[in-house]
Amino acid sequence: MKITVTTLELRDKITIASKALAKKSVKPILAGFLFEVKDGNFYICTTDLETGVKATVNAAEISGEARFVVPGDIIQKLVKVLPDEITELSLEGDVLVISSGSTVFRITTMPADEFPEITPAESGITFEVDISLLEEMVEKVIFAAAKDEFMRNLNGVFWELHKNLLRLVASDGFRLALAEEQIENEEETSFLLSLKSMKEVQNVLDNTTEPTITVRYDGRRVSLTTNDVETVMRVVDAEFPDYKRVIPETFKTKVVVSRKDLMESLKRVMVIASKGSESVKFEIEENVMRLVSKSPDYGEVIDEVEVQKEGEDLVIAFNPKFIEDVLKHIETEEIEMNFVDSTSPCQINPLDISGYLYIVMPIRLA
Amino acid sequence: MKITVTTLELRDKITIASKALAKKSVKPILAGFLFEVKDGNFYICTTDLETGVKATVNAAEISGEARFVVPGDIIQKLVKVLPDEITELSLEGDVLVISSGSTVFRITTMPADEFPEITPAESGITFEVDISLLEEMVEKVIFAAAKDEFMRNLNGVFWELHKNLLRLVASDGFRLALAEEQIENEEETSFLLSLKSMKEVQNVLDNTTEPTITVRYDGRRVSLTTNDVETVMRVVDAEFPDYKRVIPETFKTKVVVSRKDLMESLKRVMVIASKGSESVKFEIEENVMRLVSKSPDYGEVIDEVEVQKEGEDLVIAFNPKFIEDVLKHIETEEIEMNFVDSTSPCQINPLDISGYLYIVMPIRLA
Structure with a gap:
């Protein structure tokens, strides 16, 4: 086997593939990159058994055949420090010789027998999405997903295709984020992608220069295809909860407030x-929303924000981080907070923009 | 007690004093700021028993007297989020009321009985140093000090006044850094400041707008005085080793090399x-220095750097991080490496600049 490739192309493909590298704990071999040289093609593959990446490396010269695994940590560092524009790869037994300028690395490889094949979804529902639109939708909801990998049905983002709409929903049980946009597709389907897969989706979207991306779902796997990279993700085999149930249909109190003012008040x-209670009381009256928090050890704080209120006065408490998280993901100057009562979920959304909404569960008043 | 102060001045003085805050483990009360209002002055003080800071707060209105301690974590966060330009402080029993705009904090204070007085050194040897010069000297040597607080005689920087020279030396036993500059002072003395005190010195130098700083040493304490802030540091009661012993007097091999080239080679x-051995072999020959490292599990690397060599060929091994650390603290394009043999300390210094030198101990060749 002999390969001559630009150092930049090798580095780019290693970087793209690195996102699906498994932690060592999953299976040691998967903490490495599969190098596959076959029929004049050079592929770099990674998988953590849930997500797989198969990147085609564009090389000036590819000869011979080979299939071996390179330790992940070493190769990622190594491609960043190669001194010359051109790098040559060759095999001496199980040693990969990497030469660039006057630098020679000899890296011990591992046999690839136990490395699974990466096979993209080949049939199923296919739809195209504008990349910048999808990037924004993902960014607006992903923070609300449960971080705990053991909460399999919440540790991800739910995708729903319904009546020419693509809807993304994420929730950790305490708050929920929903983003919806029109797309050209009349099929009805839904699937759940894990948070790790979603980060891979973000990685793919970040690294693409094309305007749209093709998503294919075959009932078991989702494939994303761009340029020289195929990314395959297994959907999560768990039921996302019936999220529509927690979105209130009518409200008794509506508050319009400057996003910046509320953000600063929350910081105060x-x-x-943050010293214990993790709880802030919101006292909503005519023209003013008073934020109050107490800590038995340290003292208390009272802060006021000017608001426009419709409907009833209300006292309700929240974990302030959940409100702050929502505000960070809204871009309008003003936001709308819609309440039913002090024990029902609160809906927050940008003022005068539809398709994006957030639900935050209140905390019991002390 | 009542104080009216600009929020900016309050925040600045809290920030300056915060650097000498003790970790909670030392003594709980010292994890707080002492607020002292006396004779129309408002002082904010901190100490970890080794370093003390006494900052005078310039306030528009100061009335009454008081002495109490405010929890450190809370007050540091709080001064960053006060909404108005002006802040008012008052006491209600043991509660400090902090009002700014429409925000009111009520913070439970602690009694100040156990908080020690901060008393600056009043007599002893006094010298003035140019602040930018001292900043540079400290920056050039501090990295070489031992990080381990239990190595009391090496966990700091040694100051030496000798024949109109100020010399700073730091060493962790494996490497040593020395910086020396002329100052106008004919006295002879030396003292050792701990790494923590040295960081406080850096902090003081960073926060001063004046061109020079006055250093006073009374045999037990070092005081730095600038504007409204007195910083007092206890010197370390331990003997700094006789560092002159490890600085070679004659050399058998001298190498001049581009700092950038050697830095990049080291990275490779x-x-x-970094995968195990933490050792790099330097093979020095005519015009070339070959860097070689091997890892039993991962493989090996061979790299070459062009050099100008005088004297004998040499093979010597180092921990590459120690060489990298030195290169990060030299600014000249070329550096000089001076060797005796493969088991003697190596001296590295900037080319054609005197007063700054580094010593690195070699590792036994494998």
Whole structure:
């Protein structure tokens, strides 16, 4: 086997593939990159058994055949420090010789027998999405997903195709984020992608220069195809909860408030709230929303924000981080907070923009 | 007690004093800021028993007297989020009321009985140093000090006044850094400041707008005085080793090499060296220095750097991080490496600049 490739192309493909590298704990061999040289093609593959990446490396010269695994940590560092524009790869027994300028690395490889094949979804529902639109939708909801990998049905983002709409939903049980946009597709389907797969989706979207991406779902796997990279993700085999149930249909109190003012007020009350209670009381009256937090050890804080209110006065408490997280993902100057009562979920959305909404569960008043 | 102060001045003085805050483990009360209002002055003080800071706060209105301690974590966060330009402080029993705009914090204070007085050195040897010069000297040597607080005689920087020279020396036993500059002072003295005190010195130098700083040493304490801030540091009661002993007097091999080339070569060999051995062999021949590192599990790397060599060929091994650390603290394009043999300390210094030198101990060749 002999390969001559630009150092930049080798580095780019290693970087793209690195996102699906498994932690060593999964299976040691999967903490490495599969190098596959076959029929004049050079592929770099990674998989953590849930997500797989198969990147085609564009090389000036490819000869021979080979299939071996390179330790992940070493090769990622190594491609960043190669001194010359051109790098040559060759095999001496099980040693990969990497030469660039006057530098020679000899890296011990591992046999590829136990490395699974990466096979993209080949049939199923296919739809195209504008990349910048999809990037924004993902960014607006992903933070609300449960971080705990053991909560399999919440540790991800739910995708729903319904009546020419693509809807993404994420929730950790305490808050929920929903983003929806029109797309040209009349099929009805839904699937759940894990948070790790979603980060891979973000990685693919970040690294693509094309305007749209093709998504294919075959009932078991989702494939994303761009340029020289195929990314295959297994959907999560768990049921996403019936999220529509927690979105209130009518409200008794509506508040319009400057996003920046509320953000700054939250920062002030969080000085105290972060010391124990993690709870802030919102006292909503005519023209004013008072934020109050107390800590038995440190003291208390009272802060006021000017608001426009419709409907009833209300006292309700939240974990301030959940409100702050929502505000970070809204871009309008003003936001709308819609309440039913002090024990029902609160809906927050940008003012005068539809398709994006957030639900935050209140905390019991102390 | 009532104080009216600009929020900016309050925040600045809290920030300056925060650097001498003790970790909670030392003594709980010292994890707080002492607020002292007395004779129309408002002082904010901190100490970890080794370093003390006494900052005078310039306030528009100061009335009454008080002495109490405010929890450190809370007050540091709080001063960053106060909404108005002006902040008012008052006491209600043991509660400090902090009002700014429409925000009110009520913070439970602690009694100040156990908080020690901060008393600056009042007599002893006094010298003035140019602040930018001292900043540079400290920056050039501090990295070489031992990080381990239990190595009391090496966990700091040694100051030496000798024949109109100020010399700073730091060493962790494996490497040594020395910086020396002329100052106008004919006295002879020396003292050792701990790494923590040295960081406080850096902090003081960073926060001063004046051109020079006055250093006073009374045999037990070092005081730095600038504007409204007095910083007092206890010197370390331990003997700094006789560092002159490890600085070679004659050399058998001298290498001049581009700092950038050697830095990049080190980055390459460290890909392998960081995987176990932490050792790089330097093979010095006519015009070339070859860097070689091997890892039993991962493989090996061979790299070459062009050099100008005088004297004998040499093979010697180092921990590459120690060489990298030195290169990061030299600014000249070329550096000089001076060797005796493969078991003696190596001296590295900038080319054609005197007063700054580094010593690195070699590793036994494998």
